[in-house]
Amino acid sequence: MAQKPSIPKGTRDFGPQEMACRNYIFNTIRQVYALYGFQQIETPAMENLGTLMGKYGEEGDKLLFKILNSGDFLRGTCSEEIEKGATGHLAAQLCEKGLRYDLTVPFARYVVQHREELTLPFRRYQIQPVWRADRPQKGRYREFYQCDADVVGSDSLLNEVELMQIVDTVFQRFGIRVCIKINNRKILSGIAEMIGAADKIVDITVAIDKLDKIGLENVNAELLENGLSEAQVEKLQPIINLCGTNAEKIATMRQVLKDSEVGQKGLDEVEYVLNMLNVQCSMFNEMELDLTLARGLNYYTGCIFEVKALDVQIGSITGGGRYDNLTGIFGMPGISGVGISFGADRIYDVLNQLNLYPEEVTTATQLLFINFGETETNYCLPIADKARQAGIRTEIYPDSVKMKKQMQYANAKNIPFVAIAGETEIAEGKVMLKNMLSGDQKLVTPEELVSEIQK
């Protein structure tokens, strides 16, 4: 017990300062979601394993945290399996619940389970932690928050437009300059169709994405290594070399994909979204059509997005896209959805690096009353009450200890105002108000105290 206690690896405690910053991030996202008519839901931390298993690939199944059944958890297990060490099968018998791995699958489950209560289109947001048994490393945690918004039950591209407006507004409020990248799975399908290599589309986007780093020659070499023929690589050249404005890129791709119906459909969708954002909406950040954007999740079927910070070297800080059949896995096919997810942990890092937190975010207590003993405290309590009623976050130092220690407490907590009331001040019905930043002191009435702090 004398050993210093610790927490599981890959998890974190958030102290007051970190929480203030994190709340600023969550509240900003929350407010913008609400401004666009999204409503919050919450789902349980634990889901039945049947809901989670098989939704994130084989690797994902292994990364699920499983919860040991309560009571006699060995009942029904087979001792042969235990001896053989058949952990996979055995885990399924020892555990029937797991911690949620993301917010998308629980949301799909929610929509299907509550379909009778929901009015479609349903716009929900959800800000909750998720858990993954990943190997912990810098910037990768076993518990982290996701901040998702999705619309289900509407095929309209207006949803994509509004989600991009949300992204734009959120980063504008943070003061983070970003590039919003857009692509469309149908364009990628068109490219695969054109060169006759549907199974290679991920390799192709990965190779093309390296153009800036390794140059055209090496990109082509990598494509050949990945099993594409000379003819296929030749056909990809206009795509690898694609440049210009979004409109120019679309025009080029119209030509390249002229024989692909699905490719043209993808270009239609991207063109509509970009046009609407440019013409009808006042966007602050730049949108860029980026054909190398593929996103790992293969449930996406239409537009896909990713957001990169311009002034900090860091991976994608927001992403999303359209998925046409997520609820199908729970027996409710034909419901289209589109969503985005803000990466709160990375946004936290970006705001820190750029020092963009507004000052008021990290000011907790605004006013501290120094404690000189019972008489003085009795005098201060009603004044502290008045300050609180005016909305001022106020403390009375609870113990009558040395003044120096109380001032150190005010400094450590970054409290901007300290109120002092000794015999003289009490006799006059006033308090001495000290501005901790400037060092100025001022004798004020209780009413003046409130107005002094509020200005």
Add this chain to the structure above:
Amino acid sequence: MAQKPSIPKGTRDFGPQEMACRNYIFNTIRQVYALYGFQQIETPAMENLGTLMGKYGEEGDKLLFKILNSGDFLRGTCSEEIEKGATGHLAAQLCEKGLRYDLTVPFARYVVQHREELTLPFRRYQIQPVWRADRPQKGRYREFYQCDADVVGSDSLLNEVELMQIVDTVFQRFGIRVCIKINNRKILSGIAEMIGAADKIVDITVAIDKLDKIGLENVNAELLENGLSEAQVEKLQPIINLCGTNAEKIATMRQVLKDSEVGQKGLDEVEYVLNMLNVQCSMFNEMELDLTLARGLNYYTGCIFEVKALDVQIGSITGGGRYDNLTGIFGMPGISGVGISFGADRIYDVLNQLNLYPEEVTTATQLLFINFGETETNYCLPIADKARQAGIRTEIYPDSVKMKKQMQYANAKNIPFVAIAGETEIAEGKVMLKNMLSGDQKLVTPEELVSEIQK
């Protein structure tokens, strides 16, 4: 898969309406905590089992949700134990992590782990879910939120006073009339000392608590049944019959406990807290000294509190008290703490039963633009943007479907205003604004639209 998906028993989904109400509760509590200088922290959902085991009694250990180790979780287990079905021992080998059971033990762990970073006294609040493998039943869940505030590192009774002010303010803001009951473990120790039955103190308070229901004769009978002697029961009579104002009760108890030093200390503490609240603070709710208040948790050492709603039949909706050595279990003795915990689920039930939610809590989207097709939508988008910039929560119906369906959507979501822009309105540069409550329609400019909704 065709089977309707479900969630683990004892857990809940919270839909948009419930979330709006829950957020109102959490935000109210959060704001009052902040007003008194408490700062938020968060700890991980998972703690090492070593942190949790042995802190909640034998029964509590069984109610911990344990997380199966990742990878080869059988490594190091002994097949003999598996065959013997020695689940307790085996669980400790299969699992090294568990879900937190309350917020108090993780907080004590936090204080000890981060002691070098903390400035004492440390006032923290924490609003997070906890998990207990209890048998689910009405009003008892396996996942529920706790809303705790604690001060550690200060012995001053001013902390008790401020915590009672917080309780008073929170319930005043909710509009719930409550009685705040106070007692002190030292008074209970004094009583036990007086009659020479330290081990019987819980039985005694349970029996006395039944006075109103079963009458004096039956209370005395129960005390005898519990093994007290006639002489002991005789000595308890002034306590069982204790009545009057708080001051009268204290005066009586001063006499009854005249030979108990610890009892007198407990009375001093209660008297100080009650006096301060009556004289220096403007309390809205009544405080009552209730000697039958014992609270289950035996780590309490000083004042204990409990809050009962006056207008709804329900158990305690808030509780707390002082504990003198919570961090001692993690090797850091001598740190006193005092805290309270609001029962959000019960407060939710009380607010529902008394119908006390402010109307704006359950209004999500304020304005819906009807979608008549592309041209009209292009016209509406910039107007919707203006509304959002003015802080109005606004939606554009994403699909151009029948007007009736869109109006049904507005009704289902309780949206108070609908904006309609067809050929005529567009020609005039206006929109038709319909008040969904009154049915009134009004042709307005985009600027008028904003001011109309804001008033």
